[in-house]
Amino acid sequence: MRLLIAMMKHETNTFSPVPTPLARFGTGPGPLYGEAAIAAYRGTGSGFGAYLDIALREKAEIVLPIAAGAPPSRPVDDAAFEHIAGHICEAVAKGRFDGILLDLHGAMVTETYEDGEGELLRRIRALDPVTPIAVAYDMHANLYPAMIENATVVSGYRSYPHIDTYETAKRAGDILVRAIRGEAKPAMAWGNVPMLPHVMRQGVGRPPQPRAAGALRGDDRRGRADRQPLHRLPMPISRMPGCRR
Numbered sequence: 001m002r003l004l005i006a007m008m009k010h011e012t013n014t015f016s017p018v019p020t021p022l023a024r025f026g027t028g029p030g031p032l033y034g035e036a037a038i039a040a041y042r043g044t045g046s047g048f049g050a051y052l053d054i055a056l057r058e059k060a061e062i063v064l065p066i067a068a069g070a071p072p073s074r075p076v077d078d079a080a081f082e083h084i085a086g087h088i089c090e091a092v093a094k095g096r097f098d099g100i101l102l103d104l105h106g107a108m109v110t111e112t113y114e115d116g117e118g119e120l121l122r123r124i125r126a127l128d129p130v131t132p133i134a135v136a137y138d139m140h141a142n143l144y145p146a147m148i149e150n151a152t153v154v155s156g157y158r159s160y161p162h163i164d165t166y167e168t169a170k171r172a173g174d175i176l177v178r179a180i181r182g183e184a185k186p187a188m189a190w191g192n193v194p195m196l197p198h199v200m201r202q203g204v205g206r207p208p209q210p211r212a213a214g215a216l217r218g219d220d221r222r223g224r225a226d227r228q229p230l231h232r233l234p235m236p237i238s239r240m241p242g243c244r245r
Contacts, residue, residue, distance in 0.1 A: 001060040001180065004100045005051045006088045007037075008120060009069035010076055011140065012109040018073035022080040031068035031084065038064055047136045047169030051101045054173040060098075065091040067103075076110040085120050092127045099176050100124065100133045103169060106141020106156070118146030125150040132186075134176035136169040138162065143190060152179060153186050 010020065025031045032040055041048040042056075048067060055062050066087040070076075092100070108116030117135075124133065132152040139157035141147070148154060155172035158164055178184040 001055075001058050001098045001177075002063065002096060003051075003055050003058075003060045004063045004065070004088075004091055004097045005048070005055065005103075006065055006091070006101075007048050007067040007069055007103040008084050008088070008108070008117070009103065009105040009138075010108045010116070011072045011105050011138065012075055012107055012116075013072050014075060014109055016072065016074040020070060020073045020076045020080060022068075022077070022083050024070040024073065025068035025080065025084065026070075031066050033066055033087070034064055037067035038062065041067065045166045047103045047165045050136075050166045050169035051103065051173055054101075054170065054177065058177060063091055063097070076108060076116060078111045081108075081110040081113070081116060085123060088120065089123050089127060092124050092131075095128065097128075097131050098180050100128075100131055101169075101173055101176065102133065102135045104135055104137055104141075106137035106143065106147065115142075115144040115146060117141075118144045118150070121150035122146050132176055132179050134172040136165075136172045143192070148188060148190050151188075152176065154188060154190075 010025075012020075023030045031037075037048075038052060042052045043049060052062070054060075066084055068084045088102075102121075104117045104120075106117055110116045110119075113119045117137075121133070121135070133150070134153040135147070135151045135155070137143075137147075137154065137156040139159070139162065141156060153172050153175045155168050155175075157168050175184060175186055179186055
């Protein structure tokens with residue numbers, strides 16, 4: 001099995017004055033690449049760590065073009081986005097992958113694109129229309145059609161504070177592996193409702209989250225592979241208002 005694993009994560013706040021150049025994407029001078037990224041994330045409780053553990057379990061060959069994550073700030077510089085997306089797409093273009101595993105946020109806005117993740121996925125699908133793609137999103141993802149239509153499996157955090165980043169990516173990755181083996185044919189349905197829960201009311205200990213969590217546990221018992229409500233992040237100015245689900 002040959003897997004492409006990559007990260008592009010940024011929770012954009014369009015009101016923020018803080019710039020978002022490429023150097024912001026990382027704990028040092030910028031993103032990590034290849035073996036350096038594997039060494040940094042393997043064995044961690046992150047979503048990226050879950051993807052690496054799945055690859056290890058499956059004895060898969062790993063191609064890791066880039067791991068780029070930045071703290072919240074203003075829209076991502078176009079040069080930074082093109083660098084990150086370019087590295088991922090360059091690897092995709094070389095082909096021969098059984099699956100693609102992406103650790104994204106879901107609320108990235110760039111200087112040019114309102115839907116950064118959807119633009120990345122659109123480019124990937126233009127290069128490779130068939131290889132299955134799994135995506136792990138933050139609970140505060142702002143879902144656009146391109147973020148769903150260009151993926152095979154989508155999963156999102158169920159907790160706030162986010163303590164299930166590993167479990168989220170593991171769900172997405174495990175479903176993708178089953179699809180690669182021919183054991184599952186993932187089908188997705190999504191929609192949105194006209195509501196925007198306040199961020200201080202999204203914790204698991206306050207309504208409406210406990211009720212939603214109970215419904216999710218019921219779905220798991222009924223054999224559905226994955227389901228979750230995703231609460232829109234209110235900070236990015238967007239043409240897609242309302243809570244995403």
